[in-house]
Amino acid sequence: xxxxxxxxxxxxxxTVKMAGDAWTAGRYTITDIHIEGLTTKGNVELNTxxxxxxxxxxxxxxxxxxxxxxxxxxxxxxxxxxxxxxxxANNTIVLPEQVPGTLSITYEFTSQAGEVIEExxxxxxxxxxxxxxxxxxxxxxxxxxxxxxxxxAPPVDGWDPHAEGDFDV
Numbered sequence: 001x002x003x004x005x006x007x008x009x010x011x012x013x014x015t016v017k018m019a020g021d022a023w024t025a026g027r028y029t030i031t032d033i034h035i036e037g038l039t040t041k042g043n044v045e046l047n048t049x050x051x052x053x054x055x056x057x058x059x060x061x062x063x064x065x066x067x068x069x070x071x072x073x074x075x076x077x078x079x080x081x082x083x084x085x086x087x088x089a090n091n092t093i094v095l096p097e098q099v100p101g102t103l104s105i106t107y108e109f110t111s112q113a114g115e116v117i118e119e120x121x122x123x124x125x126x127x128x129x130x131x132x133x134x135x136x137x138x139x140x141x142x143x144x145x146x147x148x149x150x151x152x153a154p155p156v157d158g159w160d161p162h163a164e165g166d167f168d169v
Contacts, residue, residue, distance in 0.1 A: 035067060041095075
């Protein structure tokens with residue numbers, strides 16, 4: 001006799017996708033993406049839901065997690081669907097119940113004078129005021145870099161372990 005088991009995730013899953021516009025696509029190379037301001041330790045009690053108590057130790061707070069790092073980099077593309085930018089696909093897992101920190105992106109481009117310019121920009125990952133990330137939730141941050149601005153759109157989805165592209169931990 002088999003008994004179906006409903007798996008629920010105790011952590012939050014973060015995906016970063018990026019796209020360019022007609023001017024930046026094919027010209028801007030992304031070399032580094034990381035999340036800043038994370039708490040990396042905590043205790044969880046698993047009952048009907050994951051009940052987290054995050055560490056208050058200063059050594060466990062304000063940490064940086066590398067989402068993407070490649071000295072050669074990856075060119076932005078202009079597509080209808082933004083591309084995932086992760087060094088390890090689908091593995092940006094963070095502790096829930098913390099207010100999202102910031103996303104830092106380093107990119108390079110060649111100026112019209114032929115000079116390679118490197119810039120780092122930082123933007124907030126907050127999606128609903130100071131609402132914390134929730135357990136079992138997949139947050140997809142889509143970043144669009146244009147010649148005049150950088151936009152971050154944060155759709156929130158349930159984390160269905162049976163959906164295509166998802167994985168079980």
